[in-house]
Amino acid sequence: MIVSLGISGLLTRAATAALRTLAPGGRGRWERENYAGRAVELYAGPAAALAAAVAAGRVRPAAGVAVAVAGACGAYDDFAGTGDPRRGFRAHLTALRGGELTSGAVKLFGISAAGLLAGALMKERAVDKVLAGVVIAGAAHAVNLVDVRPGRAAGTVLALAVPGLLREGPAAELAAAATGAAGAVLPDDLGERAMVGDAGAHALGAALGAAVVAGAGRAGLVAHAAAVVAAAVCGERVSALAGARG
Numbered sequence: 001m002i003v004s005l006g007i008s009g010l011l012t013r014a015a016t017a018a019l020r021t022l023a024p025g026g027r028g029r030w031e032r033e034n035y036a037g038r039a040v041e042l043y044a045g046p047a048a049a050l051a052a053a054v055a056a057g058r059v060r061p062a063a064g065v066a067v068a069v070a071g072a073c074g075a076y077d078d079f080a081g082t083g084d085p086r087r088g089f090r091a092h093l094t095a096l097r098g099g100e101l102t103s104g105a106v107k108l109f110g111i112s113a114a115g116l117l118a119g120a121l122m123k124e125r126a127v128d129k130v131l132a133g134v135v136i137a138g139a140a141h142a143v144n145l146v147d148v149r150p151g152r153a154a155g156t157v158l159a160l161a162v163p164g165l166l167r168e169g170p171a172a173e174l175a176a177a178a179t180g181a182a183g184a185v186l187p188d189d190l191g192e193r194a195m196v197g198d199a200g201a202h203a204l205g206a207a208l209g210a211a212v213v214a215g216a217g218r219a220g221l222v223a224h225a226a227a228v229v230a231a232a233v234c235g236e237r238v239s240a241l242a243g244a245r246g
Contacts, residue, residue: 001165004173008055008180015047016185016194029079035149038192045200046075048181052207055177059170062121063136063210067177069114070140071203077103078197090236111202112137115209122213131221132213138228139209144201145235151190153201157182157208164211171215178207 020043023030030042049071057064081103096105115137120129147153157178164175182204188194196204212224 001172001176004055004059004176005165005180007058008051008177009184010180011051011054012044012048012181012184015050016043016188019043019047032195032197034192034195036192040192041188041194042078042197042199044185044188044194045078045197045203046071048185048196048200049075049203051184052177052181052203055180056174056207056210059173059177060118060122060210060214062118063174063207063214066114066118066136066210067203067206070111070137070206071199073107073110074144074198074200074202077107078199107198107202111140111206115140115206118210119213122210125218128218128221131218131225134225135213135216135221135228136206136209138225138232139212140202140205141235142228142231143205143208144198145231147196147198147201150192150195151186153196153204154182154186154189157204158186161208161211164215167215169214171211174207174211174214178204178211181207 019030020041031039032042034040049067053064053068053071055064056067091104093105093108095102112133115135116130116133118136119132119134123129123132143153143156146156161175161178161182165172165179167175181200185194185196185200189196209224209228213221216224
């Protein structure tokens with residue numbers, strides 16, 4: 001567990017520093033305006049996604065793939081979806097029916113597919129495989145939903161993952177992968193110097209979901225699947241109301 005925690009935390013900081021130095025595509029590409037109009041950096045999100053994927057992958061390769069895909073889909077939205085006013089699954093699915101593949105649709109299908117694949121590889125029984133996939137993909141989405149103010153996404157992951165460190169085996173190791181990355185980005189996130197963006201939020205959520213899957217039985221999977229589905233439904237309603245008012 002200590003190794004997973006260290007790999008995740010240290011690699012997040014190292015990758016953040018490397019991206020800040022290299023700034024692929026120019027520094028302007030890596031800057032955004034936050035809710036308060038302050039300029040913040042996006043380096044921490046992809047760095048946390050990479051670190052959490054590496055740390056999770058050494059424990060459960062399927063979990064590492066799910067985290068990596070969630071981070072990649074989130075990064076695509078961060079950089080390709082900038083300025084798209086559409087929010088919620090319904091809006092993106094409506095656009096898809098009209099022949100437009102939005103960055104939100106890429107996230108929806110990419111993260112869902114990766115979550116279901118990871119769940120299928122991490123569990124043995126068919127029902128558990130599906131429930132596990134819902135938990136991993138749903139957790140990725142749920143953490144992204146709370147990422148509306150500095151520190152919300154990373155803080156939520158820490159609050160939910162730290163108790164998992166008290167478990168044993170793969171569940172604790174995967175919880176450590178999520179904890180290390182979230183803890184590494186939290187100070188800059190809270191200080192409004194950086195934001196984790198969709199890349200970081202989705203990847204950290206997927207790592208958290210994988211930790212739950214690794215340690216949960218059927219009853220636990222049902223409870224967590226119900227929770228993330230409820231969060232998605234609530235988020236969809238909020239998005240719909242915001243769109244109607246906008």
